[in-house]
Amino acid sequence: MRRRITIPLVATGAVVSALAVAAPAQAHGYVSGPPSRQALCAQGRVPDCGQIKYEPQSVEGPKGLRSCHAGIAHFAVLNDDSRGWPATSVGSSVTFTWTNTARHATSNWEYFIGGTRVAVVDGGGRQPGATVTHNINLGGWSGRQKVLAVWNIADTANAFYSCVDLQIGGGGGPSPTPTPPPPTPTPTASPSNPPAPGGSWTTGRAYQAGDQVTYGGLTYRCRQAHTAIPGWEPPNVPALWTQV
Amino acid sequence: MRRLRTVVLLAALLLVPGCAVGAAPAQPAPVPAQTAAATMSGLDVVFLTTMVAHTEQTLELVRLSRDRVTDRKLRTLVAAIEVTETDELATMRGWLREAGPAATGAAHQHDHGHGTAAEDLARLRDAPAGEVDRVLLDVLGDHQDAAADLARAHLTVGADPRVRDLAGRVERSRTAQVSLMAGLT
Numbered sequence: 001m002r003r004r005i006t007i008p009l010v011a012t013g014a015v016v017s018a019l020a021v022a023a024p025a026q027a028h029g030y031v032s033g034p035p036s037r038q039a040l041c042a043q044g045r046v047p048d049c050g051q052i053k054y055e056p057q058s059v060e061g062p063k064g065l066r067s068c069h070a071g072i073a074h075f076a077v078l079n080d081d082s083r084g085w086p087a088t089s090v091g092s093s094v095t096f097t098w099t100n101t102a103r104h105a106t107s108n109w110e111y112f113i114g115g116t117r118v119a120v121v122d123g124g125g126r127q128p129g130a131t132v133t134h135n136i137n138l139g140g141w142s143g144r145q146k147v148l149a150v151w152n153i154a155d156t157a158n159a160f161y162s163c164v165d166l167q168i169g170g171g172g173g174p175s176p177t178p179t180p181p182p183p184t185p186t187p188t189a190s191p192s193n194p195p196a197p198g199g200s201w202t203t204g205r206a207y208q209a210g211d212q213v214t215y216g217g218l219t220y221r222c223r224q225a226h227t228a229i230p231g232w233e234p235p236n237v238p239a240l241w242t243q244v
Numbered sequence: 245m246r247r248l249r250t251v252v253l254l255a256a257l258l259l260v261p262g263c264a265v266g267a268a269p270a271q272p273a274p275v276p277a278q279t280a281a282a283t284m285s286g287l288d289v290v291f292l293t294t295m296v297a298h299t300e301q302t303l304e305l306v307r308l309s310r311d312r313v314t315d316r317k318l319r320t321l322v323a324a325i326e327v328t329e330t331d332e333l334a335t336m337r338g339w340l341r342e343a344g345p346a347a348t349g350a351a352h353q354h355d356h357g358h359g360t361a362a363e364d365l366a367r368l369r370d371a372p373a374g375e376v377d378r379v380l381l382d383v384l385g386d387h388q389d390a391a392a393d394l395a396r397a398h399l400t401v402g403a404d405p406r407v408r409d410l411a412g413r414v415e416r417s418r419t420a421q422v423s424l425m426a427g428l429t
Contacts, residue, residue, distance in 0.1 A: 032397055042286035043401060053286035099397050101294045103361075103390075127361065130390040131397045203420070206320075226324035227317075227424060231417025239327035 029100040029160050030056045031149045032131075034088035036162035037068060037078045046085060049077050057101045059161045063152055066112065068163035078163060081146070087165040092139040094166065096149060098132040105154040111136055112148040125154045142169045203228045212244065219244040284343045285403035291394070292336045292343075292407060295414065298391055299333045305384055308368050312376040318428055322380070325421065332410070339406065378429070385425045392418040 030038050038056035041049030052059070052075050059078065061070030069075040077083060096111070106123025109132075119136045138145075144167050151160040201215040204227065211222040213234065220234040220241040234241035306326045313319045364383045371379040395414035402408040 032401060035401070039287070039401070042290060043403065044285050054289055056286065056290065097397065099394070101290070130393040224324060224327060225320050227321065229417055229420035229424065231413040231415070231420065232324075232328065236413055237328050237331070239331045240324060 028057050028060060028102040028104060029098050029151055030059065031096055031162035031164055032099040033097040034090065034094065034164055034166065036149070036164045037085055038075075038162060040085065041077070046083060050074060052078065057099070057160070060158050061161065062157055063150075063159045065159070065161060066115075066148060068146075068148065068161060070159075070161045085165045087144050087167040089167045090138070090169075092137065092141075092169055094136050094138055094147075094168075096134045096136055096164070098128075098134075098149075098151060098162075100128060100130055100132065100151075103127045103130060104156070107152040107154040109134060110150040110152065112150070113138075113141060113145050118147075123152075123154065138166075138168055143167070201228060201234055203230055213241075283404040284339070284407070287398070287401050288404045288407040289340065289343055291398040291402060291411065292340050294394060295391070296333060296336050296340070298387075298394065299329050299336070302329050302384075302387060302391075303333070304365065305368060305380070305387060308365070309376055309380045309384075312371075312373065313380060314373075315377050315428060318377055318380070318425075321421065321424060322384075325384075328417070332414075335410070339404075381425050381429050385422055388418040388421045388425075392422065 030036055032039050035043065035045070036056070037046070038049075038052050038059060040046040041053050042056040044053070059068075059070045059072065059075055061072065065071055067079050069078040098109070104127070105125050106128050107125065108123045109121045110117055111119040111134075118138060118141070119134070121134050138147075144165070147164045147166055149162045149164060151162075153159060199213065201213040201220070206225070206227045207213070207222040208225050209222055213220055213222070215234045218235075221244050222240065223242055224240055226232070226240055232240060234243070303326065306322050306329075310319070310322050310326065313322060364386070368376070368379050368383050392415050395411040395418070398411040399408060399415065402411055
């Protein structure tokens, strides 16, 4: 199923693309917070990780493995403890977030430190959400620890693996955030501008084609009937609004 | 429609036991030189790729139902979702092309089965006339909720300002759509 296994090294991008288009699905889920090793690679916080940078969700292997890379040779960097993986400082209770790019029916999620299973969360054979969070108690553990998080799929023999490096307790502060999200800009219509016919753009209002509004000091004409909602501000949705 | 069936088929193939890959000696993939815009991280590419597949499914849901929806407000919402997400899809594909062959290679091998399950699509396709609105509200509500979740998760980890801005708009618009749809049930 995995195209890299069956296809010899190919030299040209064109060939890679052509094969990739025909390749079956294979990417599914990883721990995004605290950042797993593959997430750190994908964020660019740990350099020179190879292909995992573009597919942190692909660390898939048979159930029951206890390595960080699911035994996949070209993801072996994930299992290399000497790579200086930054550890996220946490307290004794940690919220793990999985980002699932394919929502497979789930047997359970398991968390290991060393050979010890520190937590298991039942999946009930159901399809999980696009993201899943677990609040895991790591009381009794301290210092630097490598947590192996495992997502066991209900209807295949496979599981997805993510290793997360933590600094537990010991006065650890809040986890460092690599790129704090900026406050979402929510521009509002400038109050200093006299309202054009139709008034200022207002969420919750139903607009018809031809209606005019002001937004951010500019005037827009509605192109297609809709109810205004956040995220559909006139400059953001040219399909719905044209600047006059 | 044909693409969707292909997608479902691929997803089904993936579930066939024996696809386990972990123990196989894998050839390392060629890692092409990175030509992505400097600000586009691997996670941005993953998010865009996932959202492209998700948006393609939105448009499938819309096309399956738009001529059969009876409620006027729902019909208006579905039409607005179609035009706004068609634009978003073009934007995201453009950014992925811009990100270069390494990114688009990863993009193409990415899963295609994200989000709405085959049975949900079948439910919508097979819904009798009087049931289309109810089934669409159910399926599209879940689908847009999943998009909001993905976008919310990306807000804290995304690198490229354009991609983060898009994620913010996806998060807000899909959340608002779910509320609108809840008001129609």
